[in-house]
Amino acid sequence: MGHRQAVKNRLPIARIRQSLEALMLDCDSLRAQQVVYRIKVARTPAELWDLRCDMHQCIARVHDQSEASRRINTLVSVFRGWVPPGKLTQI
Numbered sequence: 001m002g003h004r005q006a007v008k009n010r011l012p013i014a015r016i017r018q019s020l021e022a023l024m025l026d027c028d029s030l031r032a033q034q035v036v037y038r039i040k041v042a043r044t045p046a047e048l049w050d051l052r053c054d055m056h057q058c059i060a061r062v063h064d065q066s067e068a069s070r071r072i073n074t075l076v077s078v079f080r081g082w083v084p085p086g087k088l089t090q091i
Helices: 003-008 013-023 030-041 045-049 052-062 065-073
Strands: none
Touching: 013 030, 013 045, 013 052, 030 052, 052 065
């Protein structure tokens, strides 16, 4: 899919938030709650994209790094059209 097509088909920010929050459902530490709060108050998709590392750490604490990476990597498609293609890399 070309970048123009991706921009045309990009998800609304509310759907992106839902996707991120869903990955954190079984993480209930104080740190995870802080990350979920930051997801809720983020103003742009770029701010949400930047939370991946924090999310990865919280998920890895509950599960392991491979599960955290698997979950975070599912976000690449959610951000198509919002994040430049060169930055849409998997962990």
